[in-house]
Amino acid sequence: MKKSLLLAALVLAGCSQLPAPETSSPAQVSSTELLSQPLTDDIVPNSATTEAVATNFEQIFIDTDVSFSGTLPCADCPGIQYHLNLYRDGRFEIRQEYLERGDINIIKGIWLLEKRNLHLVNQQQTLPAFYFTSNNRLAMLDLAGKPISSALNYQLQRENEFVKLDSRQPMLGLYLLQDNQATFTLCQSGETLAVANTQHHLPMMRHYQQDERLRNNAVIATLVGRKRDNERGESQLLIEKFEQFWPNAACPDPYAPGKIHGIVWRAEKLAGRYLPQQLNVRMIFDGQDRLYGFSGCNSFNGSYQQRANRLNVAGLASTQKYCSDSSQLEQQFTSSLQAADRAEVNGDKLQLFKDNNLLIEFKPALN
Template sequence: MNMRFAFAMLASVMMVACSSQPERSSEPLLPATVVPIEVSTVEELPDSEVTQALATDFEMIFIDQDMSFIGTLPCADCPGIAFHLNLYRDGRFEIRQEYLERNNILLVKGTWLLEQRTLHLMNQQHTLPTFQFVSNRRLTMLDMAGKPIVSSLNYHLDRTERLQSIDTRRPMLGLYQVNGDSATFTLCDSGERFQVAMTQHHMPMLRNYRQDPQLSGQAVIATLTGRLGNGQDSNTLFIDQFEQFWPGAACPQRHAPAAVHGLVWRAEKIAEQYVPQQLNVRVLFRDNNTLYGFAGCNNFHGSYRQRANTLEISNLAMTRKFCEESSQLEQSFTQSLQNADRAEVNGHALQLFQNNAVIMQLVPAAN
């Protein structure tokens, strides 16, 4: 058999083998035996800030939608700072910071910058904290060196399910004046001037102003709770609650005040005890040797005499309402006023003394 014939025979056999179909058996097929494969288990870590941070390292943080973050951050001399941060995808932010039990609310707007997971909030007038995205649902505040703060206290803000509007109401102190049928209010802290909306909450204030001959036609310091409008109403002030007028008072200066009279003073401490700011304990020493104010529950008025640093307060009279939450503090405040024998303005504080010991400290009311 020559080689050419041998190769032809081999090719023919291979073609038959490849094209032939196996014969079907008439007997039923038995089920195949399944052999279990042992799979090694992966230990699952419980969800925590550590696991979220590790996961975040492998993903990018995008602020591609408007979002709100809310939490209560620590405060050195108050129960906490209620913090509400809104981040907008167009690069803007809004913040509301409320110092609890201080009646001090700060509203700030500006622009944000995101570097990897570090969030910078930029505003020319205010120094704001820096945050880091622990996950896309949580921010943690960083220290001055840009590192997470190691503490048992809460330094986190958590994202809400939906964007929540910033509550822009806040206590305000400023110059109120009526000209014809319109009223204006100039904020003492910023110098901004706004038209006052003629709403139902403005009516008691307007009526009080027009009926008092020492107020009508004059620019007078007033305290109130209000909010500024948005959009077309951005130059409008909406009053939520009118507090009172302070005839004889002026806006506090940015520099340390030099005189006792002419400013609305807020009681900050009586002896070593802080006075809750929401009680609005305030006093105004007028340049005609009279004084008046609010002691937390009742209004009061009286007279004073000041020579150099010596101070004598007399003829103090009050209304007779009872307020359970402030009656004890009110008694301490009025008693300290009458016990004071010396007054000094030190820095931004007015200190009242008795026998060379500080018995009360007051600061210019900013709102």
């Protein structure tokens, strides 16, 4: 009975709404009184959870120009260096650089966002899709659009600030100068660009005009350049560095493999190892039993004889510049070239052998 009475009393006390005693209004409380009040226990301590920025995990909004970068795995090279720019107007630009292979792709198009999936759309090339794991990180998806489960890094990190794309790249194409107006037709895409008359173009023009083998002909040339649109919206080529002309060369024909002569070959591997991309080691066997090229620091030329697959290179001569970063590899390349006794074209690869041991492996230079 006593317990029942006690419980009833507690319930009545909890339900009663007695007026609170009168106190001073907040405006009348002095700062000294506020500072003297004890701190409450409602403060949540710092942690990774409380410091995290709130995110809408269903949608990502790109309302400013952003840059992502990183190096992703590559099947037959040390990695592919990505620089991806997403523009808030729906455009994208991406630079893919295949490390130690010398291949650089500059691709433009539009991006589409499906919740957190990012699709990069280009009519000529298929690009991987990505997934926003956070506002600052993109993860590559596989061909089925699923996350890639791997110990390797397949993620691009957002840059703190927007970074302009470096659109310079090695190029190979047909150069033609007529009435002081030059055009350059890219072997890889077939696109013809007007060449801007800049200071880096002048040495190329003089070389072309002074060499009777080149003048008034469309000649294969290698250079480093970038494309831009002029004030009329027309694409132009800005030459950053002219490398050399390749008389008697033609654009490689992907439908006619097996041909050795008349193709600019780029050395991919030397003694089974990839050559550093910046060396741009290239050469050509012309149709007159002569060969010439660039071995990473110096230009060289010589003669050769070929009977079926048998090869003999002789009389190799080169310029005598010294380059600390390439001279050792250059010497190894030229020694291997002169030692080769057999040449074979397997698919799109030109392979040089000595006593059945592979010395040098080339691929047609597309840029």
